[in-house]
Amino acid sequence: MNAKYMTWAGYVLSGLFALFILGASVAPKLLGLPIAEETMKELGWPPGYVLMIGIIELTCLLLYLYPRTNVLGAVLFMGLFGGAMATQIRAGSPLFSHILFGIYLGLFMWGGLWLRDPAIRALFPFRGVD
Template sequence: MSTIAETAPVSRPALWLGRVLSGLVIVFMLFDGAIKLVPWPIVTETMDRIGYGSSESLARSLGIISIVCTILYAIPPTSFVGAILLTGYLGGAMASHVRIGSPLFTHILFGFYLGLMLWGGLWLRDGSLRGLIPFRR
């Protein structure tokens, strides 16, 4: 009888592919958070177009949230919590783009693509998640 806590074996290629996918997500999200901390005019103008106003304090707050969630995702013991929080963050971004009628494949689904990379990378590099969500052949 298997338990949820059982760790599935992770092959070397899967581990490295997971690290690369996770690394891409981490770099993108840290960059996204960093440009919101500044915040440059393009950031506040984009937030205004999406309907959140051109508030620099809101941009900074979103930047801090993005960076904290990404750091949680990057640290292996807290990566699952970080993945859950980043999924919520990306879902909010997708909902914002749906609300204003952004293009589907480039703007609305970008958060979905990033979420697939986020969870796919974690699944490939974390044996306990593979044990929790096994894919059968």
């Protein structure tokens, strides 16, 4: 695949990831929407953590989107996704739709980064079948 198209595809994936995280997770938490607090309560979180988690998510997203810190942002996001997965396991949520959702987001996030950053492609090369 042409490097130009790979880069553009990476920006598209990263942009879609960013929009999803902003709309589905960060915004409800930072805006104090009741659904965010209710969801956290259903998962067993005590009241008062919603805003802090929203700020952490926004910080990770900004780090991910800034080229000089994109790997740091991706690594921090994976830690956040791991915690979300642990919460879903503890809550007894379904495996493929809830528990593994962090893995799906992580693959999407790293896929966008891999496509748009040649240094990441060099670090994790794709080896085709010979």
